[in-house]
Structures are given as C-alpha cells and as structure tokens.
Amino acid sequence: MFDRKKTAAFIAGMLICAYAALPAANAFADEDFLVEGATETTTNSDSYTISGDFMYSLTHDGNICIEDCTxxxxxxxxxxxxxxxxxxELGKTALGSDHENSTFKTVTLPATINYISADNPFIYCTQLTEIKVADDSADYCAEDGILYNKDRSEIICYPSCKKGESFTIPETVKKIGASAFYNTAPFEIKMPSSLEKVEHFAFAYTGLRTADFSGTKLEYLSDYAFxxxxxxxxxxxxxxLEHIGGGVFTSCRALEEITLPEKLETIGQYAFYDTGLSExxxxDSVQTIGYCAFGYYLSESGNTASKNEAFTIVGTQGSAASLYAHDKDSDYDYQNNFTFLTTEEYENKQVEMQALNSTRSGDYDYAEINGETVLTFCYSSDDVITVPDxxxxxxxxxxxxxxxxxxCQATEVIIPDGISEIKRRAFYMCGNLKKITAAESVKTIGDNAFDSCTALESVELPGAEKIGNGIFTGCNALKLFKAGGSLQTWDDEEPFVFCSALEEISITDGNGNFSSENGIMYNKDKSVLMVYPAAKPETEFSAPKSVKEIAQSAFIHAVNLKKVELPGTDVxxxxxxxxxENLSEVKLSDTITTLxxxxxxxxxxxxxxxxxxxxxxIGTCAFGFCHDDNADVENGAPSDVLTEGFKLYAPEDSEAYKYAKANGIEVISGTTEVLGKNISTGFLYTVGGIAAAFILGIIGIFTGKKLKKSKAEKAKAEKLEKAAERRKAREEKKNEDTNEEEDSLEDED
Structure with missing residues (x-):
C-alpha cells in the first residue's frame, strides 16, 4: 500500500498540502534561499526594535534590516x-505576513536598500500594483512597476495585482527569482533567450496557459516553480535543461503531455504529481527519478493515489525509467505498478492508434481492428446511455x-448483449457515472477500466471471465459489485482497496474460481478470504472454518468491524x-503460522x-503499531509508533514473544484465554490440581461407601448362611429326636 506513511514520500505529500493552502514564503520559511554573494543574518525576535510602523533588527555591520511592517x-x-x-535590507516578512489584510498598492524603496530577502517579502502584498525604486539606487531598479536587480539580470517581483494579460520578460534577465510571479494575473509570459534559471515558486498559482522555454538557456527548474x-x-x-526540481508541475491538471529534453539528468519528487499526464x-540521460514524480494524483478524499497500470512509462530496459515503473521499497511501503514500454513497443502502439481510422456515426466514433469493430469515442450527452450493439x-x-x-456526463451506462470486451481505461475518469450494467456476453474487462470514476456506485458484470488490474482505482463511492460464476481470473491482489464505501460483493455459483457469502468475496472453495467490504455494516464477523488464508488488504478500512474470529486461519x-479503527477484539486460530x-x-x-x-x-509492524500524523519525520522522528496501551499475550520464547520484546511492545507470557479473560497458566494448574484432588476425594468417598456396603452385605450374607445352617441343623436334630421317640413307642407296644 501507498498514500499513508513513510519518511520521504510522506514529507513531500504533506508539503504539497501545505503549499496548496499557504503563501509560498511560508512553504519554505525554515530555509534561507540567498542571492549569490549575500549573507542574511539570523536574528532572534527578542532583539527586534519597533519604530513606528516598522520592526527591525541590526545587521552585522550595524545597519537596519526591516523584519515586519504594521x-x-x-x-x-x-x-x-x-x-x-x-x-x-528587507527581511522575508519586511512588508508584513498577513496576506489577507495587506493594504499596500504601491511600495517605494529607498536607494539605501542593498539586499532583499530571497524569500521575496512582496508575496504577502496581495493588493500590490506597482513597485518603485529611487533613481540613485545602486542595487535595484523598477520598470513599469516591476522590480529587478540593477542590471536587470534578475526579475525579483511582478506585482500580484498589476493589470495585463501578457508580459514579455526582458532579454537581459537570466534568473526569475523565488515567487517572482506568484499569484499574478498574466496568462501569457514570453521567456527571454537569456534565461538560465527559474527559482522556487516562480510562477506558482498563476493563470499561465503556456510556458515556452524552447529558445532559452534554462538549465534548472527549482522546486514548485509552476x-x-x-x-x-x-x-x-x-x-x-538538466534538472527538474521537486513538485515543479504539481497540480497542473490541464497538463496532458510533456516532452522531456535529452540532456535531462534529474527529476525531483512529486515533479509531475496530480497532472493530466497519462504517459x-x-x-536515457535521466539518472534519478524521485518518489511520486509521475503517475500519482490527489484523490477527492485528499489522499495520494496511484494511476497504476493506467499510466505508461516509456524508456529503455534497465534505465531509470524502467526502474521507476516498478520501483519498490519495503521499508517505505512504496510500490509502483505502472505500464512500462520500450521505445519500440511504444512506437508500435502509436502506429496501431494511428491505424484506427475512426469513422463517425451518430453519437460514436468506431474503427476496425483485427477484424473487430470497436467503439473509440462516445459523443452522447444523455444521462442514461445504452451502448449500441x-x-x-x-x-x-x-x-x-x-x-x-x-x-462523458452520463450517470448510467448499459452494455448490451453481443459486446464481448471492455478495453483498458474504457471509462477512465467518468466523473458522473454511477452505474454500469453489462450483458453476459461481456467476458473481458481491461486494466483500469473504471479508474477514477469517483461517483460510481454499482457495477454488474454477470458474464465476466477475466478482469484486469486496478479496474476500481479511485472508485471511493462504489457500494455494490456483482459478477457471475464464470469469473476465472482477476489480475489484482487488492481489487477493492480504494473502495471505502463498498458494502456488498456478489458472485453467483458457477465453474469459476471465485465465490461470495454474505457479501464477502472468497476463492472457489472458501479457503481464502479475499475481500471483506470496507463499509459492510455488521460489527462482528466469524470466518468459516474452511478459511485458511486472509488475502492482502482483505479487511482494510473496514470501519464498522469490532470483533473478528478466524478459527481455522493459518496465514x-x-x-x-x-x-x-474500531476493531477491538480478534480471536485467532491455534495453528496460525504467518502474520x-x-x-x-x-x-x-x-x-x-x-x-x-x-x-x-511475522512482518514489519504486523501488530502493536500505528501511524503518528504529527511525527517530526524531517528531523528523524519515527512515524510508526507503538499503539498506546497495547499488550501481547504469547508463550515465552515464541517468535511472537521475541518480536514484541525486540520492538518494545509489552508482552505477557504464561497465560491462557478463558471466556475472554487472561488467566495465569500456573493458576490454572493449581486450580486444576485442587479440582482433580477434590474429584478424586469425591470418588474415594463414594468408593469407600461402596466398599463398606459390600463388606456389610457380605457379612450379612454370611450370617444369614450360618443362621440357615443352624436352622437346618436344628431341623435335622428335631427330626432325629422325633424318629427316635416314635421307634421307642413302637418298641413299647
């Protein structure tokens, strides 16, 4: 992922936002850009002296440098x-620093002024129409209200409210000073052949339509010049030209093409950020290309976004161009994914485009390519467009x-039966488009097909079999995506990563390689959870036990989610x-191997x-870390900081335990989670021992009672047996006595 952190790119992005809102002097207020041979004394405000409307400091030679004016x-x-x-001298805020309430329409300089801050103190004079200089000045002069140095080799300030739609810079000028034309009126400025250097913010915030340096000696375009x-x-x-500085053409959105000179060596960070360039x-002369120099733009949500494969880089294999096209840095979480073409491939593509020979018919241009009829341009102004078959x-x-x-102003486009393919970037930047419905005949969707369709809410592709990369880049309004069960391939590891409003993904049953359940996207057998919609309203989710893997960025920005259970997930x-941001409870499987x-x-x-x-x-910042938006990264402060109050529970000497210790994360070992509570393992053993003893005791009591009962019953049985024997003996004795008595009576008879 990109657009959110990491030193160099983050700093530059923040500067862009700052420059967009503040006057140029503030943007580089912490730096001193000095004219050649000059030395600007750094002073402390405590040593300033107030005299009437002016505040001043003393220079090293005892003269006055005006620092402020009220x-x-x-x-x-x-x-x-x-x-x-x-x-x-005039310091960088000698004429005040309140650009909203500045009243100066003219400013007159005395002959004694021999140095004016390179930060241009006139940029706060937003009502200024004219600058005057004493005739006997040895260092400066004014012509038609415009300030130059004495020999007119540098133009220092063109007043912001000076009237005129065009201006021709004199042939004597070699350098255009910092913010010289900042926020001025002319939309046409003719450059002199003598020009060699353009300083910081020289033409920033102007209405310029063209900038022709082709006849100049320009070698250096400084940061944010345009x-x-x-x-x-x-x-x-x-x-x-050898050097294009950082942010030179930042937010020049009407700029759709540029030819870079053959001697160019360096291109700074954000040089062509947020422009209209698509390629x-x-x-080969270029040796260095800075972060986000090409192919990035400022989204409507205020985040830096990449055009990905919708942006084409052309150059030589192995050159800085080819390296930039797929440049990455895991430490900075930086990954470019632009289309790279060699010069030969690009020329062949141009020939193909020229060979289209489009024909106009009604609301469309069309052409024949390799035996197929393709629509090349739509002129319709209808709100709902049904594409002709x-x-x-x-x-x-x-x-x-x-x-x-x-x-295209349409809010809905219907693609009828018969059309089989939507080519790459077919709907690029359709800002009003809300709904796309395609027939089952549409089998192939090209890379970035709906890129930057910022209003797009619903897309239905029931017959799609192959979907390219980045088709929903910048589609932050997308709520619903539907596809058929025939979808076989999707060339994107993070297909919905920019879709912060997504609520539901629906993929019907079929012979394809993808499926969905309850609005969530999986692979066919649900062993991989691929996408959980970021705006899905539920607060709890328990993954099917079949899910063994959670895909890259699967749950990213899921703002409503509070509780997650992954009972069978290993990766x-x-x-x-x-x-x-609201996720507070996570229950992982006991078999997880990778984070x-x-x-x-x-x-x-x-x-x-x-x-x-x-x-x-365990990967970098896998858990326990968050981003500090206020980190002073410029001075070495880390932007990745520990999450306040975070604790890890892990077995001692496990990889997780070691990772936590190495990163300063609080870690607790020897515990087990029971009913959502962390219980000491030793305590559980003790309690378990007591419970076991208790159970054994109960068993013993019952066993003892049973044994006693058995003994009593046995003794009773023995007594009964003996009693029976005695009774039997008595009966036998009695019978014997009776017989003897009867025999005696018989004898007597």
Missing part, C-alpha cells in the same frame, strides 16, 4: 533611516480505450486489517492480541 497605508514608502540608522497552475496546458522545455517518455450494420465487439472519459497476509507486514497496523482500538507458538513468520 502600516495600513495604500502607498507604503520604506524610509532610508529609522532611529537615525540606515535601512539597508505548482498549482491549473490552466497550464502547453510546456516546452529546452535542450539545455511519459523518459530519456451494431453500428452502420456492423456488430460491435468491444469498447475501446478512453471511449468514455471525463467528457494472514500484509495489510489485512490495516486501518480497522504479514502491517497486518493490524493502525488498529488503535485493538489493545490485546493472543498469538500462539505456531506463529513463525
């Missing part, structure tokens, strides 16, 4: 002396690249639960986690 006059005259001391020139469409760079040819009697086979683009890949980088990053509500000793693979 005058509310329309015509400001800078005095040549204050308190009897000569005024020789930033936020929203109307800039045509830029011609000279063969002499760029980079010469035939045109001029020919069956329409495909919708070609950029057929529907930013000019959780990178970013799986990143930014699940990828940033798996639970920025889960600030998750305060405890139980990890077994089966876990052997």
């Amino acid at each position: 005058s509310t006059a329309e015509d400001l005259v800078i005095p040549d002396k204050l308190d009897g001391i000569t005024v020789t 930033s936020n020139c929203g109307s800039l469409r045509d830029v011609k760079l000279p063969d002499t 760029v040819v980079i010469p 035939t045109i001029d009697g020919k069956k329409v086979d495909a919708i070609y690249t950029s057929c529907f683009n930013a000019t 959780i890949n990178a970013y799986a639960f990143e930014d699940c 990828g980088a940033d798996a639970f990053y920025n889960c600030n509500s998750l305060k405890t986690l139980h990890l077994p000793d089966t876990l052997v693979n």
Whole structure:
C-alpha cells in the first residue's frame, strides 16, 4: 500500500498540502534561499526594535534590516533611516505576513536598500500594483512597476495585482527569482533567450496557459516553480535543461503531455504529481527519478493515489525509467505498478492508434481492428446511455480505450448483449457515472477500466471471465459489485482497496474460481478470504472454518468491524486489517503460522492480541503499531509508533514473544484465554490440581461407601448362611429326636 506513511514520500505529500493552502514564503520559511554573494543574518525576535510602523533588527555591520511592517497605508514608502540608522535590507516578512489584510498598492524603496530577502517579502502584498525604486539606487531598479536587480539580470517581483494579460520578460534577465510571479494575473509570459534559471515558486498559482522555454538557456527548474497552475496546458522545455526540481508541475491538471529534453539528468519528487499526464517518455540521460514524480494524483478524499497500470512509462530496459515503473521499497511501503514500454513497443502502439481510422456515426466514433469493430469515442450527452450493439450494420465487439472519459456526463451506462470486451481505461475518469450494467456476453474487462470514476456506485458484470488490474482505482463511492460464476481470473491482489464505501460483493455459483457469502468475496472453495467490504455494516464477523488464508488488504478500512474470529486461519497476509479503527477484539486460530507486514497496523482500538507458538513468520509492524500524523519525520522522528496501551499475550520464547520484546511492545507470557479473560497458566494448574484432588476425594468417598456396603452385605450374607445352617441343623436334630421317640413307642407296644 501507498498514500499513508513513510519518511520521504510522506514529507513531500504533506508539503504539497501545505503549499496548496499557504503563501509560498511560508512553504519554505525554515530555509534561507540567498542571492549569490549575500549573507542574511539570523536574528532572534527578542532583539527586534519597533519604530513606528516598522520592526527591525541590526545587521552585522550595524545597519537596519526591516523584519515586519504594521502600516495600513495604500502607498507604503520604506524610509532610508529609522532611529537615525540606515535601512539597508528587507527581511522575508519586511512588508508584513498577513496576506489577507495587506493594504499596500504601491511600495517605494529607498536607494539605501542593498539586499532583499530571497524569500521575496512582496508575496504577502496581495493588493500590490506597482513597485518603485529611487533613481540613485545602486542595487535595484523598477520598470513599469516591476522590480529587478540593477542590471536587470534578475526579475525579483511582478506585482500580484498589476493589470495585463501578457508580459514579455526582458532579454537581459537570466534568473526569475523565488515567487517572482506568484499569484499574478498574466496568462501569457514570453521567456527571454537569456534565461538560465527559474527559482522556487516562480510562477506558482498563476493563470499561465503556456510556458515556452524552447529558445532559452534554462538549465534548472527549482522546486514548485509552476505548482498549482491549473490552466497550464502547453510546456516546452529546452535542450539545455538538466534538472527538474521537486513538485515543479504539481497540480497542473490541464497538463496532458510533456516532452522531456535529452540532456535531462534529474527529476525531483512529486515533479509531475496530480497532472493530466497519462504517459511519459523518459530519456536515457535521466539518472534519478524521485518518489511520486509521475503517475500519482490527489484523490477527492485528499489522499495520494496511484494511476497504476493506467499510466505508461516509456524508456529503455534497465534505465531509470524502467526502474521507476516498478520501483519498490519495503521499508517505505512504496510500490509502483505502472505500464512500462520500450521505445519500440511504444512506437508500435502509436502506429496501431494511428491505424484506427475512426469513422463517425451518430453519437460514436468506431474503427476496425483485427477484424473487430470497436467503439473509440462516445459523443452522447444523455444521462442514461445504452451502448449500441451494431453500428452502420456492423456488430460491435468491444469498447475501446478512453471511449468514455471525463467528457462523458452520463450517470448510467448499459452494455448490451453481443459486446464481448471492455478495453483498458474504457471509462477512465467518468466523473458522473454511477452505474454500469453489462450483458453476459461481456467476458473481458481491461486494466483500469473504471479508474477514477469517483461517483460510481454499482457495477454488474454477470458474464465476466477475466478482469484486469486496478479496474476500481479511485472508485471511493462504489457500494455494490456483482459478477457471475464464470469469473476465472482477476489480475489484482487488492481489487477493492480504494473502495471505502463498498458494502456488498456478489458472485453467483458457477465453474469459476471465485465465490461470495454474505457479501464477502472468497476463492472457489472458501479457503481464502479475499475481500471483506470496507463499509459492510455488521460489527462482528466469524470466518468459516474452511478459511485458511486472509488475502492482502482483505479487511482494510473496514470501519464498522469490532470483533473478528478466524478459527481455522493459518496465514494472514500484509495489510489485512490495516486501518480497522474500531476493531477491538480478534480471536485467532491455534495453528496460525504467518502474520504479514502491517497486518493490524493502525488498529488503535485493538489493545490485546493472543498469538500462539505456531506463529513463525511475522512482518514489519504486523501488530502493536500505528501511524503518528504529527511525527517530526524531517528531523528523524519515527512515524510508526507503538499503539498506546497495547499488550501481547504469547508463550515465552515464541517468535511472537521475541518480536514484541525486540520492538518494545509489552508482552505477557504464561497465560491462557478463558471466556475472554487472561488467566495465569500456573493458576490454572493449581486450580486444576485442587479440582482433580477434590474429584478424586469425591470418588474415594463414594468408593469407600461402596466398599463398606459390600463388606456389610457380605457379612450379612454370611450370617444369614450360618443362621440357615443352624436352622437346618436344628431341623435335622428335631427330626432325629422325633424318629427316635416314635421307634421307642413302637418298641413299647
């Protein structure tokens, strides 16, 4: 993932946001950009002196440098002396720093001024129409209200409210100073052939439409020179140019093409950030390309987003261009995924495009390519568009690249039966499009097909068999996606990573390789959970026991989720639960082996986690870390910080235990989770022993009673037996006596 952290790219992104809201001087207020040969004294505000409307400090030679001005006059005259001391310098806020309430329409400089801050103190003078300089000044001059150095080799300030739609810079000028034309009116400025250098923010926030440097000697374009020139469409760079600084063309959204000169060596960070470029040819002379120089833009949500394969880099294999196309840095979580073409491949593509020979028919242009009829452009202004299945009697086979683009105003497009393919970027930047419905005949969806369709809410592709990469990049309004059971391949590890409003994914049964259940996307046999919709309303989720793996970014930004149970999962890949801000309870399986980088990053509500000793693979910031938006990364402060109050429960000497110790995470061993509570294992053993003894005691009592009962019964039986024997003996004795008595009587008779 990108757009959220890590030193260099994060700093640059933050600077862009800052520059977009504040005057240029604030943007580089902590740096001193000095004119050649000048030395600017750093002073402490405690040593400033107030004299009337001015605040000043003393220079190293005892003269005055004006540091601030509180005058509310329309015509400001800078005095040549204050308190009897000569005024020789203007600091970077000499004319105040409140650009919203500045009243100065004219500013007059005395002849004594010999240095003006390179940060351009005039940029706060937002009502300024004219600058005047004393005729006898040895260091500066003014011509038609514009400030130059004495020999006019540098233009220092063109007043922001000076009237005029065009301006020709004199042929004597070699350098355009920092913020010289900042927020000025002209939309056409002719550059002199003598020009060699353009300083920071020189043309920022102007209405320039063209910038033609082709006849100049320009070698260096400094940082943010043309930033936020929203109307800039045509830029011609000279063969002499060697360096393009950071953010030079940032937010020049009308700029759709650029030719880079063959001597160019370096391209700074964010140089062409948030422009209209969709491709760029980079010469072999380029040795260095900074973070986000090409292919990135500022999304409507204010985040940095990548155009991915929708952006094409052209160059030589092994060059800086090819490296940038797929550049990555695991430490910074930085990964480019742009289309790279060699010069030969690009030329062949151009030939193909030229060979289209499109024909206009009604609301469409169409062409014949390899025996197929493809729609190449749609002119319809209808709110609901049904794409034709035939045109001029020919069956329409495909919708070609950029057929529907930013000019399309439709909110719904219906693709009828018969069309088989939607080519790459076919609907790129359709800003009003809310719904796409395709017939079952549409089998192939090209890369970035719906890229930057920021209003898109619903997409139905019932017959899709192959879907390319990044088709929903920038689709942060998407709520529902439906596909048929014939879907075989989807060339994207994170197909819905930009879809923060997604509520449901529906894939019907079929012979494809994907499935869904309760709005969640899985592979066919549900062994891999691929996508959990970020805006799914449920707060609890228990995965089927069949799920063995959680895919990369599967649950990312799932804002409503509070509790998760993964009873059979062995592998959780990178970013799986990143930014699940309300997730507070996670129950993992006892067989988990892998936890990828940033798996639970920025889960600030998750305060405890139980990890077994089966876990052997743990990625960077896998758990217990969050992002500190206020970190002073420029001065070395880490942006990845420990989540406050987080505790890990893991067996001692397990990989999780070691990882926690190595990263300063509080870890507790020798516990077992019972009914959501952490119980000491020793205590459980003790309780278990007591319980066992108690149970044995109970068994013993019952066994003893049983034994006693058995003995008593045996004794009783023996007594009964003996009694029976005695009774028998008595009976026998009695019988014997009776017989003897009878015999005696007989004898007597």
